[in-house]
Amino acid sequence: MSYLTDLPAWKALQAHYQQIKDVKMLDLFAGDEQRFADFHLQFNDILLDYSKNRVSRETMKLLLQLAEESELGAWTEKMFTGEKINFTEDRAVLHTALRNRGDTPVYVDGVDVMPEIRSELEKMRRYSDEIRLGDWRGYSGKSIIDIVNIGVGGSDLGPVMVSEALYPYGKVGLRVHFVSNVDPSHICNTLRDLDPQRTLFIVSSKSFTTRDTLMNAHTARDWLMDNARDEAAVAKHFIAVSANVEEATRFGIEEENIFKMWDWVGGRYSLWSSIGLSIAIYIGMDRFEALLQGAYEMDQHFRHAPHEKNMPVILAVLGIWYTNFFKSETHALLPYDQHLHRFPAYFQQGDMESNGKSVTRDGRLVDYATGPVIWGELGITGQHAFYQNLHQGTHLVPADFIVPVESMNPVGDHHLVLLANFFAQSRTLMMGKNEQQARQELADEGYAEEDIERLYASRLMPGNKPSNTLLLKALTPRTLGSLIALYEHKIFTQGIIWQINSFDQPAVELGKKVASSIYTDLRKRQSVDHYDVSTNGLIDFYLQHSND
Numbered sequence: 200m201s202y203l204t205d206l207p208a209w210k211a212l213q214a215h216y217q218q219i220k221d222v223k224m225l226d227l228f229a230g231d232e233q234r235f236a237d238f239h240l241q242f243n244d245i246l247l248d249y250s251k252n253r254v255s256r257e258t259m260k261l262l263l264q265l266a267e268e269s270e271l272g273a274w275t276e277k278m279f280t281g282e283k284i285n286f287t288e289d290r291a292v293l294h295t296a297l298r299n300r301g302d303t304p305v306y307v308d309g310v311d312v313m314p315e316i317r318s319e320l321e322k323m324r325r326y327s328d329e330i331r332l333g334d335w336r337g338y339s340g341k342s343i344i345d346i347v348n349i350g351v352g353g354s355d356l357g358p359v360m361v362s363e364a365l366y367p368y369g370k371v372g373l374r375v376h377f378v379s380n381v382d383p384s385h386i387c388n389t390l391r392d393l394d395p396q397r398t399l400f401i402v403s404s405k406s407f408t409t410r411d412t413l414m415n416a417h418t419a420r421d422w423l424m425d426n427a428r429d430e431a432a433v434a435k436h437f438i439a440v441s442a443n444v445e446e447a448t449r450f451g452i453e454e455e456n457i458f459k460m461w462d463w464v465g466g467r468y469s470l471w472s473s474i475g476l477s478i479a480i481y482i483g484m485d486r487f488e489a490l491l492q493g494a495y496e497m498d499q500h501f502r503h504a505p506h507e508k509n510m511p512v513i514l515a516v517l518g519i520w521y522t523n524f525f526k527s528e529t530h531a532l533l534p535y536d537q538h539l540h541r542f543p544a545y546f547q548q549g550d551m552e553s554n555g556k557s558v559t560r561d562g563r564l565v566d567y568a569t570g571p572v573i574w575g576e577l578g579i580t581g582q583h584a585f586y587q588n589l590h591q592g593t594h595l596v597p598a599d600f601i602v603p604v605e606s607m608n609p610v611g612d613h614h615l616v617l618l619a620n621f622f623a624q625s626r627t628l629m630m631g632k633n634e635q636q637a638r639q640e641l642a643d644e645g646y647a648e649e650d651i652e653r654l655y656a657s658r659l660m661p662g663n664k665p666s667n668t669l670l671l672k673a674l675t676p677r678t679l680g681s682l683i684a685l686y687e688h689k690i691f692t693q694g695i696i697w698q699i700n701s702f703d704q705p706a707v708e709l710g711k712k713v714a715s716s717i718y719t720d721l722r723k724r725q726s727v728d729h730y731d732v733s734t735n736g737l738i739d740f741y742l743q744h745s746n747d
């Protein structure tokens with residue numbers, strides 16, 4: 200297929216950009232009473248308003264044409280039907296099969312994977328019920344009250360984000376902890392207040408070779424042994440989720456306590472698999488299945504809705520518009536619900552690890568921008584911190600605002616104030632403040648004419664800053680499932696348009712390899728000269744000053 204920048208829609212968008220780049224959103228709204236009606240979508244309990252974007256109807260038409268010319272529909276079918284679209288690793292990409300609630304079979308190499316998926320879900324139900332009901336007993340016969348998930352990256356960020364997001368649904372009296380950093384402080388601080396007799400560890404590692412995770416798991420096992428003083432305790436306190444049964448068994452985990460992972464599930468797309476076991480234990484299997492259901496419904500929407508009414512596609516093409524035509528380099532995720540505080544971190548990985556690539560499917564180095572830097576924070580925290588830059592800084596930062604209509608904790612007017620802030624920000628980013636308003640404001644504050652002349656410019660806000668707004672009726676497991684799948688498919692769509700492989704991660708793997716080689720050197724405690732002089736010098740400094 201043609202190179203992206205040779206596509207007719209791309210060329211048309213380049214010409215169109217010249218016409219629209221200076222157009223004010225306010226002017227687009229002014230002549231168009233229908234703009235909200237035509238530029239919003241609703242799917243299940245999620246409303247997406249994308250009217251506050253620097254786009255006209257013509258822009259949207261051309262962007263959607265770009266998606267067509269990129270053969271998005273055909274690629275989507277390839278993903279859902281198990282074609283090996285992760286071609287660098289020769290793997291299918293089937294996180295959608297993990298949440299396939301229908302009875303359609305999904306084949307990989309001629310084998311229907313659905314029976315195995317269902318059987319793992321059944322196993323998750325058995326284990327999570329047993330632990331939640333207090334029937335799973337530790338080495339001293341006591342029930343479990345603390346679950347510690349040990350994993351990193353894709354084996355950590357999803358379970359953390361969802362457990363935090365659904366905290367109000369968690370079982371009272373059961374606590375879930377996540378240890379990801381090999382910095383010993385993480386595991387030590389986590390274990391400090393736990394009772395080894397009542398703690399269950401889930402070692403989550405698709406490969407079961409990630410050194411950081413294994414080291415944390417060994418430290419956890421030593422902690423258990425210091426107390427239990429009996430190897431048999433491992434079986435009662437350790438579960439693994441891994442595609443590498445051999446290594447997990449070698450660690451000492453009973454084979455029946457190892458949950459399956461498949462090579463067609465990427466780490467950053469794995470929370471739907473038994474990597475989500477900590478979530479299932481915490482919120483219960485019925486709710487975990489509601490999460491899957493929500494994602495499944497978004498899958499169906501993405502697969503079948505026409506592109507102009509397709510939420511993931513709309514978000515994706517808007518992102519392309521800013522990244523490739525306005526040359527914006529970042530995109531902010533700004534959830535307002537406290538429970539979504541790890542959502543930006545989760546999709547920082549989801550997006551940047553997927554679309555932070557520079558080589559096309561046919562091996563060419565791209566000469567256009569791909570995945571932006573994704574960043575974000577709770578919006579309300581951001582308002583008192585970095586929003587200053589969004590309003591008056593020199594960068595164009597498209598942003599997504601996310602909030603539920605209903606709070607999980609309806610106390611007084613808290614939620615109303617939160618919503619007022621929420622609505623105020625996207626409006627102000629769009630409206631800005633003009634000279635007349637700035638002068639008037641200073642006059643109202645009692646400034647003299649010469650001070651107004653001196654000060655008004657610093658109060659100007661250019662406005663015209665684009666944003667999407669996502670309103671959720673409530674943050675339920677089902678709606679969260681849909682929301683996560685929405686962003687996953689946005690990322691997929693952009694990867695298809697950029698013609699890259701969104702499903703490998705060579706740089707993550709390189710990081711593991713280089714760290715492993717340096718670790719071997721550090722253990723020898725001898726000065727090295729085979730790295731670059733900077734790294735050699737840093738290692739020397741470490742050797743001179745460490746007390747080990």
Ligand code: G6Q
Pocket residue numbers: 350351352353354403404405406407408409412465466467468552704707
């Ligand atoms: C995700 C990445 C990466 C991975 C971790 C953990 O897509 O590949 O974040 O999940 O490096 O890997 P293991 O699960 O194999 O320990």
